[in-house]
Amino acid sequence: MFSWLNKKKKKSAAVAKDRLKIAIMSDRTGHDLPFMEDLKRDIIEVIKKYKEVSNIEIRKVSHQETDAIAIEVELEEHK
Amino acid sequence: MSKVIAVISGKGGVGKTTTTANVGLGIARNGRQCVVVDFDIGQRNLDMILGLENRVVYDMVQVMDEEARLDQALIRSKANSNLYFLPASQTKDKSVLESEKIEKLLKDLRKRFEYVILDAPAGIESGFEHTIEFADEAIIVVNPEVSSIRDSDRAIGILDSKSRKGKEGGEVKKHLIINRVDPGMVERGEMLATDDILEILSVDLLGIVPEDKGVIDASNQGHPVVLDDESEAGAAYRRIAKRLCGERIPLVEPQAKKEGLVGKLKGLFR
Ligand SMILES: Nc1ncnc2c1ncn2[C@@H]1O[C@H](COP(=O)(O)OP(=O)(O)OP(=O)(O)O)[C@@H](O)[C@H]1O
Ligand SMILES: [Mg+2]
Numbered sequence: 001m002f003s004w005l006n007k008k009k010k011k012s013a014a015v016a017k018d019r020l021k022i023a024i025m026s027d028r029t030g031h032d033l034p035f036m037e038d039l040k041r042d043i044i045e046v047i048k049k050y051k052e053v054s055n056i057e058i059r060k061v062s063h064q065e066t067d068a069i070a071i072e073v074e075l076e077e078h079k
Numbered sequence: 080m081s082k083v084i085a086v087i088s089g090k091g092g093v094g095k096t097t098t099t100a101n102v103g104l105g106i107a108r109n110g111r112q113c114v115v116v117d118f119d120i121g122q123r124n125l126d127m128i129l130g131l132e133n134r135v136v137y138d139m140v141q142v143m144d145e146e147a148r149l150d151q152a153l154i155r156s157k158a159n160s161n162l163y164f165l166p167a168s169q170t171k172d173k174s175v176l177e178s179e180k181i182e183k184l185l186k187d188l189r190k191r192f193e194y195v196i197l198d199a200p201a202g203i204e205s206g207f208e209h210t211i212e213f214a215d216e217a218i219i220v221v222n223p224e225v226s227s228i229r230d231s232d233r234a235i236g237i238l239d240s241k242s243r244k245g246k247e248g249g250e251v252k253k254h255l256i257i258n259r260v261d262p263g264m265v266e267r268g269e270m271l272a273t274d275d276i277l278e279i280l281s282v283d284l285l286g287i288v289p290e291d292k293g294v295i296d297a298s299n300q301g302h303p304v305v306l307d308d309e310s311e312a313g314a315a316y317r318r319i320a321k322r323l324c325g326e327r328i329p330l331v332e333p334q335a336k337k338e339g340l341v342g343k344l345k346g347l348f349r
Contacts, residue, residue, distance in 0.1 A: 011268030016225050017275045024232045024279060063236065
């Protein structure tokens with residue numbers, strides 16, 4: 001009934017989902033890769049040609065038998 | 080062909096024992112020979128949930144140590160003659176478990192039963208590892224809540240790396256049960272929905288069990304809720320048991336009760 005009061009607030013289930021994804025990803029992560037910082041710099045260089053990058057996260061994700069690299073690039077707003 | 084199914088969760092208190100009792104009894108009611116084994120050494124509970132606590136004479140540790148024969152320790156359920164129960168030891172602790180003895184016990188149980196269901200202890204320590212070691216399949220029980228889901232992912236990691244099947248390059252088949260779902264909260268975006276959980280864990284869904292006061296009433300009486308035709312949780316467990324017996328039963332998402340005006344007004348003051 002009074003739901004319009006907190007319409008702007010993100011629903012807590014959605015918050016839980018986002019937080020869980022990140023927590024579980026880092027739980028599954030092994031040690032950082034040695035070339036992480038270099039890789040970050042290179043990726044920023046490439047993406048900069050198209051968009052300004054504000055932050056970049058690189059993680060090694062190990063689960064079951066497979067290893068992968070998860071790269072998350074956050075873009076500068078409206079540029 | 081018989082199968083050993085471990086019921087696990089990571090976090091404690093999410094419903095492993097409740098699931099073991101109800102799914103085991105559900106399977107037995109489908110005409111299959113089933114045994115449920117309490118692997119929670121030192122914290123025997125399944126006996127109470129099944130209403131068999133007065134019948135316990137020998138426990139599974141005594142069977143493993145050859146102080147009692149398997150048929151002396153097995154207890155037949157009052158509710159269904161296809162269901163047997165093997166109690167945990169109450170006096171010893173988890174350190175008594177040894178891989179070879181567990182393997183032998185499970186081998187003997189496989190000869191007699193189509194379904195061998197193991198109720199794991201809470202956590203991901205040695206008692207847990209021993210429960211999953213020789214499992215063919217696992218039922219992962221979660222509550223729609225962050226700590227339960229996070230811990231279950233760690234339990235799944237250990238299941239994959241430390242089970243005999245995992246070590247041999249195979250995989251323990253995994254089934255997910257989402258327990259204690261409050262459909263009203265899900266509808267309002269206050270509780271993780273089924274799809275959210277599946278996206279995070281990527282395990283096949285076996286069933287969704289709603290929050291149901293009847294579950295506690297059932298444990299009070301030692302009369303599992305699966306026997307209660309009126310109960311929604313009972314119906315969910317009956318469907319889960321049928322799926323495990325190979326029937327194709329569509330998944331049912333619990334529905335919120337339609338609240339009348341009075342309910343809505345009450346909600347305002349909650
Ligand atoms: N669907 C449900 N609705 C309401 N209550 C439930 C439901 N499922 C489980 N419970 C209650 O939650 C409590 C914990 O359940 P249970 O003992 O099965 O958990 P567990 O995972 O075996 O715990 P432990 O890790 O300590 O062995 C019990 O009081 C039980 O009655
Ligand atoms: Mg338990």
